[in-house]
Amino acid sequence: MLILAIWGLSVVDWAGSSWANKVASHHLLAGFWHPPAGARMPGDGLLVGNKVVLIRDKLLLPAAAVMATLGIELGFPMEIRQCSRRGDGKSTMGFSGQTRCPVLIKLVALLLSCVIASPSLADCNDRPGPGVDWSGCLKLNRQMANDDFRGANLVGSNFTKSNLSGTDFTGANLSNAILVRTKLSGANLSRADLSKAMLDRADLRGADLSSAHLSKAEFHRVDFTNAKLTGSLLEGAELGRAILVGADLSGANLQNAYLARANLSNALLKGANLRNTDLYLADLQGADLSLANGMTQDQLSKSCGDAKTKLPAGLIAPESWPCINGPGNEP
Known part of the structure; x- marks a missing residue:
């Protein structure tokens, strides 16, 4: 089977394969097969003779190399189709025609996927380290304080209730992650991508999130006491x-961030976009807003400041702040 898989990779022929240009609509798994220099195929895949095998699911990766010799397309969910250069074989690539995939072929592909695809699950068992790929991995209640995840791929991973105190996430991708x-x-999260991540009630005291991408992330009741968020994107x-x-x-x-009832006392917002x-x-008691941009009198009148709150030029403190003894005790 290994020899067959290697053969399936070695006979790839890109000569005159203008038909391969139409494969652009697929989201392919990077790293399995890269088109050679000069090839006009913007994705990864296998072109075997006049057949194409496209990989869209990591679990089907090993089986794909074997099934390439049969001209089978492995998709997600399990879809196997016959495809030819003339386009007779219905697929999501925009070709028309009837699907010609015997049930036996489907069962063979499924069996191969189950038998030889299991090693691809080992990524989540890799040890923590710079550049590790834990995308989509489940890491609940783990003790990983002071570990090194610099530049790691942690997209969609789940670290709920884990201890990551002091951990280095510099430049890591945590978009859509759950924490x-x-x-x-x-923790050091400088230049990290946490866009659309969920961090409700997380402890980020003293963390460094400078220049981090935090747009559309959820930080309900998160503790950022003394955290560094300079230059961060919180739109x-x-x-x-x-x-x-x-x-x-x-x-x-x-901009457009939601900070209702947030505690920004003694925070620095110089040059912040509000x-x-x-x-x-x-x-906003004791907060420095002196050089903040975009703040309006209406925003200020609905917040809770005091005599120590430093306001942007042109704005004046309300005659009576809406809060009495701080948020939560408003009239």
Whole structure:
């Protein structure tokens, strides 16, 4: 089987394969097969004779090399189709015609996938380290304090209730990751991508999130006490009731972010973008907003400041702040 798989890779012929240009509509698994220099195929796949095998699911990767010799397309969910250069073989590539895939071939492909695809699951068992690929992995209640995940691929991974205190995530991709109630105090997340990640009630005290991509992430009730968020992108982020006491948000983009009832007392927001930021009953006592951009008098009048709150030029403190003794005690 291994010899057959190798043969399936070695006989790839790109000569005159203009038909392969139409494969662009597929989202292919990078790393399995790369087109040679000059080939006009913007993805990864196998072209065997006049047959094409496309891989869209990591679990089907090993079987794909074997089934390439049969001209079978492996898709997700399990779909096997006959495809020819003339386009007779219905597929999601836009070709028309009837699917000509015997049930036996489907069963063979499924069996091969189950038998020889299991090694591809080993990625989640790799040890923590720079550049590790744990995308989509489940890592609940783990003790990984002070580990090194620099440049790691952690897209869609789940670290709920894990201890990642002091861990280095510099430049890591954590987009769509789940870190609910995760301990990240003192962690280095500078330049990390946490867009659309969920971190409700996570502990990020003293963490470094400078220049991090945090747009549309969920930070409900997260503790950012004394955290560094300078230059971070928080556009559209959810920070309701978050604790940002003493946090440095200088130069951060908070446009359209939700900070209702968040605690920003003694926070630094010099140069921060506050356009359309929801600051309803947000605690701004002692906060430095002197050089913040885009803040309006209406936003200020709905927030909770005090005599120590430094305001942007042109704005004045309300005659009576809407909060009495801080947020939560409003009339």
